[in-house]
Amino acid sequence: MNFFKRCKNGILHIEEISLNTIAKLIGTPCYVYSxxxxxxxxxxxxxxxxxxxxxxxxxxxxxxxxxxxxxxxxxxxxxxxxxxxxxxxxxxxxxxxxxxxxxxxxxxxxxxxxxxxxxxxxxxxxxxxxxxxxxxxxxxxxxxxxxxxxxxxxxxxxxxxxxxxxxxxxxxxxxxxxxxxxxxxxxxxxxxxxxxxxxxxxxxxxxxxxxxxxxxxxxxxxxxxxxxxxxxxxxxxxxxxxxxxxxxxxxxxxxxxxxxxxxxxxxxxxxxxxxxxxxxxxxxADAGILLTRIEYIKINEKKKFAIIDAGMNDIIRPSLYNAWQNIDQVDIRIHNDKGFIRKKAYYDIVGPICESSDFVGKSRLLSITEGDYLAIRSAGAYGFVMASNYNTRIRPSEIMVEENEIYLIRKKELLKKLLYYEQF
Missing domain, CATH: 3.20.20.10 (Alanine racemase)
Structure with missing residues (x-):
């Protein structure tokens, strides 16, 4: 199987592999298992x-x-x-x-x-x-x-x-x-x-x-x-x-x-x-996380939203059961790009799907900005296995981590293969 050697950049790790490194090498969203x-x-x-x-x-x-x-x-x-x-x-x-x-x-x-x-x-x-x-x-x-x-x-x-x-x-x-x-x-x-x-x-x-x-x-x-x-x-x-x-x-x-x-x-x-x-x-469950990237920060009169690249098609438990899953920052940066201390705030973590039920977590206290990576915890059970192609979205890749190596155990889907079975 394909594998990448270990790299120590980032804060959170599964075993000895940096999630920050996995996100950059593999892309997001992706499931990562220990x-x-x-x-x-x-x-x-x-x-x-x-x-x-x-x-x-x-x-x-x-x-x-x-x-x-x-x-x-x-x-x-x-x-x-x-x-x-x-x-x-x-x-x-x-x-x-x-x-x-x-x-x-x-x-x-x-x-x-x-x-x-x-x-x-x-x-x-x-x-x-x-x-x-x-x-x-x-x-x-x-x-x-x-x-x-x-x-x-x-x-x-x-x-x-x-x-x-x-x-x-x-x-x-x-x-x-x-x-x-x-x-x-x-x-x-x-x-x-x-x-x-x-x-x-x-x-x-x-x-x-x-x-x-x-x-x-x-x-x-x-x-x-x-x-x-x-x-x-x-x-x-x-x-x-x-x-x-x-x-x-x-x-x-x-x-x-x-x-x-x-x-x-x-x-x-x-x-x-x-x-x-x-x-x-x-x-x-606890052996897996869903790794995702913040695409946009959106603020309205009442809420702050972190819009991520993983949606309810990738992980449906929060939408289906109103299930709680811990959400952690992967690379915890204290300062923003201008050198000022980042402030924590409460965010709804929401996905790209065109449904109001498309959320992963609500009112989560985080110090985040666009481009940051998040780890959705306890995602090794009823995560990828319940994923769908809703909104014609391809399902994510799956990665296995063992000590200082990562293995690709499921490739990200190809859009052309997703459309292969349809005809007109």
């Missing part, structure tokens, strides 16, 4: 689970760059996928299919065939209709489909409603009270093999109580399945969802989070049943 930060977060999960049977299935919807998937695969990661496209990605990245779980509420027939043909670990089944479809397709191609039923425990994860998935108002999973009937029906299907139970209540979880309450419900269900229906659960999949500290949020440390989970599972119904977890955000 290889060591991603690896370290994954290893923390591995160490916390080392004495318990488990599979860590990284949720690739978080950040699906092939270089990151390949790196995690080499560390022993499995993967949680939600589409046939994601399946193709993880296979291309070298993942072992026996460590792939297929989630999502609307699996198409072609996607099910694709997954059966490579013999994935299991489907996380979301509805009775899906269960029937998987059985029929498996029969038609002479396969047996391994499944885990995703149950919805109606537990509030105490997070943003758009990323809550475990309430009865959400589209995900089968109501936990109906689960014994669905499991009983699955047991009658000749091309279905029941191997697990799955539950994912939401993302950006910052306290223990929702996940521990969820486990209580799962233990009760597992007991019913074993003692009344003679169905033995071979793994428990608790999904992902552990949060990160975007701003004044205090999610529990990974090790403590896992310790609480394992303590809860240490009972006669679930002890030593292998555990699957599907972390994503807690591995990738």
């Amino acid at each position: 290889k060591n930060a991603i690896i370290n977060q994954f290893i923390i999960y591995q160490q916390a689970l080392k004495n318990y049977p488990h599979i860590i299935c990284y949720a690739i919807k978080t950040n699906s760059n092939l270089a990151i998937l390949n790196m995690l695969s080499k560390l022993g990661s499995g993967f949680d996928i939600v589409s046939g496209g994601e399946l193709e990605r993880v296979l291309m990245a070298g993942c072992d299919p026996s460590k792939i779980v297929f989630s999502g509420v609307a699996k198409r027939a072609d996607e099910i065939i694709q997954a059966l043909n490579v013999n994935i670990k299991c489907f996380n089944v979301e509805s009775c209709s899906e269960l029937q479809r998987i059985n029929n397709i498996a029969k038609s191609i002479g396969k047996t489909a391994k499944i885990s039923i995703r149950v919805n425990p109606n537990i509030d994860p105490k997070t943003h409603p758009y990323i809550s998935t475990g309430l009865k108002d959400n589209k995900f999973g089968i109501p936990i009270k109906q689960a014994p009937l669905i499991y009983a029906y699955a047991k009658t299907l000749n091309f279905i093999k029941i191997i697990g139970i799955n539950c994912h209540i939401g993302s950006q979880i910052t306290n223990f109580s929702p996940i521990l309450n969820t486990i209580d419900h799962l233990i009760e269900l597992i007991s019913i399945l074993k003692n009344k229906q003679n169905i033995k659960i071979q793994h428990i999949n608790l999904g992902g969802g552990l949060g990160v500290d975007y701003f004044n949020l205090y999610p529990p440390p990974i090790k403590l989070y896992i310790k609480k989970i394992l303590n809860k599972l240490n009972n006669k119904e679930t002890v030593n049943i292998p555990l699957i977890i599907e972390p994503g955000r807690s591995i990738a």
